Amino acid sequence: MSLPETPPSMELFAPDLLAGETALVTGGGTGIGKELALAYADHGANVAIASRSMDHLEPVAEAIEDRGVEACATTVDVRDRDDVEAMLETVLAEVGDVSILVNNAGANFLCPAEELSANGWRSVVGTILDGTANCTFTVGEHLIDRGGGAIVSMGATNSVRGAPYHAHSGAGKAGVHNLMQTVAAEWARHGVRANTVAPGVIRTEGVMDVMGETVAEQVIDEDLAADRLGTPADCVPVTLFLSSPAAAYVTGAYYAVDGGQLLAPTPM
Ligand SMILES: CCCCCCCCCCC/C=C/C(=O)SCCNC(=O)CCNC(=O)[C@H](O)C(C)(C)COP(=O)(O)OP(=O)(O)OC[C@H]1O[C@@H](n2cnc3c(N)ncnc32)[C@H](O)[C@@H]1OP(=O)(O)O
Numbered sequence: 272m273s274l275p276e277t278p279p280s281m282e283l284f285a286p287d288l289l290a291g292e293t294a295l296v297t298g299g300g301t302g303i304g305k306e307l308a309l310a311y312a313d314h315g316a317n318v319a320i321a322s323r324s325m326d327h328l329e330p331v332a333e334a335i336e337d338r339g340v341e342a343c344a345t346t347v348d349v350r351d352r353d354d355v356e357a358m359l360e361t362v363l364a365e366v367g368d369v370s371i372l373v374n375n376a377g378a379n380f381l382c383p384a385e386e387l388s389a390n391g392w393r394s395v396v397g398t399i400l401d402g403t404a405n406c407t408f409t410v411g412e413h414l415i416d417r418g419g420g421a422i423v424s425m426g427a428t429n430s431v432r433g434a435p436y437h438a439h440s441g442a443g444k445a446g447v448h449n450l451m452q453t454v455a456a457e458w459a460r461h462g463v464r465a466n467t468v469a470p471g472v473i474r475t476e477g478v479m480d481v482m483g484e485t486v487a488e489q490v491i492d493e494d495l496a497a498d499r500l501g502t503p504a505d506c507v508p509v510t511l512f513l514s515s516p517a518a519a520y521v522t523g524a525y526y527a528v529d530g531g532q533l534l535a536p537t538p539m
């Protein structure tokens with residue numbers, strides 16, 4: 272038997288949980304980021320989404336507005352600090368004060384460490400770690416100026432348990448985890464909290480392109496106590512919780528959403 276599906280967040284949390292907040296979700300046009308962006312809107316927050324391509328951002332922005340809150344969609348390459356600063360200016364001009372940052376933009380491909388080119392390393396670590404740092408430092412300064420806020424970064428289970436063919440991704444995600452702990456320590460006195468959500472293997476178009484169905488089946492059989500892959504909906508409740516006043520005393524924490532992937536396999 273598999274672990275059951277996570278219920279929709281509207282069955283778990285108050286509809287006005289995040290009323291009056293504005294969330295900025297990078298990579299908010301696809302996969303986990305899209306699910307999170309819509310959930311923030313469901314719970315009353317205005318939502319800004321940003322990534323390189325407007326093609327998938329626009330329909331999500333429309334779906335956010337359909338929920339009766341304000342939306343902003345803007346392009347950014349998180350690897351570029353100037354671009355990130357321009358993104359924040361656009362968001363502040365269009366939806367005002369940002370109180371929640373979700374560092375969700377990510378990149379990955381599977382590659383044996385000895386075959387990874389310098390550019391291949393840079394493209395993944397640049398997106399995951401430099402991207403998260405660029406957004407955290409830029410938006411973090413705004414959060415400090417406004418007197419507080421919440422940062423949630425999407426880590427990955429490969430940050431605490433290395434995985435084959437994940438040299439670049441695992442190292443980048445380990446850096447993300449550590450960066451969240453550091454800013455949590457530095458910025459608590461400014462009312463800013465920072466936490467990491469670490470998905471295991473979540474069925475999104477992005478990850479299925481990377482791993483394919485055959486590897487996915489192998490991971491389910493050998494690695495997942497849950498006996499199923501995760502879904503973007505599985506990542507929503509813990510991220511909303513960390514963004515909300517319910518997590519007022521939670522900072523520098525690491526929450527795996529992995530169906531037991533980090534548990535040791537059954538020794539039989
Ligand atoms: C064995 C299974 C173990 C299972 C363990 C499970 C652990 C789960 C943890 C999962 C962690 C994280 C998962 C995710 O992040 S899923 C989200 C994935 N989504 C995406 O990746 C979407 C975005 N993707 C991209 O933008 C691109 O795919 C890319 C990452 C490649 C970046 O594109 P960009 O345009 O910047 O880069 P280029 O195409 O120009 O390539 C740059 C260099 O990278 C080299 N490259 C690209 N793909 C590969 C490949 N498949 N193998 C080897 N090298 C690759 C490319 O050749 C360029 O380098 P060179 O110039 O030197 O050729």
Ligand SMILES: NC(=O)C1=CN([C@@H]2O[C@H](COP(=O)(O)OP(=O)(O)OC[C@H]3O[C@@H](n4cnc5c(N)ncnc54)[C@H](OP(=O)(O)O)[C@@H]3O)[C@@H](O)[C@H]2O)C=CC1
Pocket residue numbers: 297298299300301302303304321322323324325347348349350374375376377378379398402425426427428469470471472473474475476477478
């Ligand atoms: N799915 C999974 O199994 C797991 C996912 N994660 C993490 O969760 C997050 C979301 O994953 P998932 O939904 O699967 O990924 P997707 O592939 O669906 O989404 C990645 C998003 O990041 C955006 N993005 C990529 N590069 C950049 C860039 N340079 N600048 C701005 N935006 C960028 C993409 O948009 P665009 O192309 O428009 O730029 C896209 O919307 C990622 O951080 C990922 O590493 C962690 C562990 C497992």
